[in-house]
Amino acid sequence: MSTKIYQLEQNESYALIEWLGEELVQENYEELELAVRLLFKKEYTNMILNLTKVQNMDGFGVSAIRKATKICTNELGLFVVVSKVDEIVDRLDQAKIENLTIMNTNQEGVDAIYLNDLENDFEDESDANTDEYGIDGSDLGEDY
Numbered sequence: 001m002s003t004k005i006y007q008l009e010q011n012e013s014y015a016l017i018e019w020l021g022e023e024l025v026q027e028n029y030e031e032l033e034l035a036v037r038l039l040f041k042k043e044y045t046n047m048i049l050n051l052t053k054v055q056n057m058d059g060f061g062v063s064a065i066r067k068a069t070k071i072c073t074n075e076l077g078l079f080v081v082v083s084k085v086d087e088i089v090d091r092l093d094q095a096k097i098e099n100l101t102i103m104n105t106n107q108e109g110v111d112a113i114y115l116n117d118l119e120n121d122f123e124d125e126s127d128a129n130t131d132e133y134g135i136d137g138s139d140l141g142e143d144y
Contacts, residue, residue, distance in 0.1 A: 013046060015046070018050045019050060023054060024051065025057065025060060047080070057092075065079075078116040079099075080102070080113065081103070082104065
């Protein structure tokens with residue numbers, strides 16, 4: 001029987017994937033992809049991947065993070081990686097993954113998700129106040 005390589009915590013606004021192994025590599029990256037797909041099917045678009053235990057990541061791990069980031073941001077969500085390990089952070093920086101957010105702690109990740117949700121809500125509201133010609137009706141006088 002294999003041991004679980006990650007632990008999931010889910011609440012109403014985000015899911016936390018706590019990676020329990022010291023590596024995110026070719027031998028186990030599919031586990032991450034599976035977890036992300038499972039959460040996405042449950043309509044999670046905000047995910048935090050805690051990699052604080054990870055000391056080694058190869059291209060497969062980077063690729064899995066790239067896919068997860070794309071899945072979340074396509075739905076206006078946020079994919080946050082939590083790591084303080086310089087080698088992991090550097091590897092992800094070098095990969096130039098569009099819209100990837102890297103934080104030091106889970107709490108910073110949660111804050112980033114709430115901020116992202118607020119920004120999306122604000123954009124939705126400003127879109128609702130704009131007519132088909134791009135004129136913002138919210139600042140027109142009542143006589144208009």
